[in-house]
Amino acid sequence: MRKLLLSLSAIVLFVSTSFAQGAEQAAGSPLSSILMLVVFFAIFWFLLIRPQQKKNKELRKMLSELSKGDEVVTNGGMVGKIAKVDETFVDLEVADNVTVKIQRNAVANILPKGATKA
Structure with missing residues (x-):
């Protein structure tokens, strides 16, 4: 253990001396x-x-x-068709007679028409 400490201190001394010699160079x-x-x-x-x-x-x-009838994916991965668009909210139809109100900012992507039929 003592040898390790001595060798580490020698390395630190050598590195600090070499940096001190490099400090004499002129700055750009x-x-x-x-x-x-x-x-x-x-x-x-x-x-x-x-x-x-x-x-x-x-x-x-x-x-x-965004407009009524667009098929979209939300940030949470929910897929559906837009039933109603407000200024800040969108009613998303995710199944027959099932609508979910989400924030407009939660829409991640618009899908091609007919993508949710498959």
């Missing part, structure tokens, strides 16, 4: 640092933020186009 210009941040932000924007905004826009469009 501030302009290169700013340019690096701009590049990282651009990559972040195009890989994460922009696709999410497009997805949200498509979802809002789909929810605004």
Whole structure:
């Protein structure tokens, strides 16, 4: 155990000495640092933020186009046909004479016509 502690302390001493020697190097210009941040932000924007905004826009469009007779799937996996559309709620017919009131935002996808017949 004592040998392990001595070897670990020797490694820590060696690493800290090597980092101290590397600290003498001159720093780059501030302009290169700013340019690096701009590049990282651009990559972040195009890989994460922009696709999410497009997805949200498509979802809002789909929810605004809901109409009576559309066959939909909810976020919970329930499948049915829209019987009535309000501003915030949708009456979903899941079986003959069985309707469920759900929030409009709970609709995940519109199915092709006739998909629930099968």
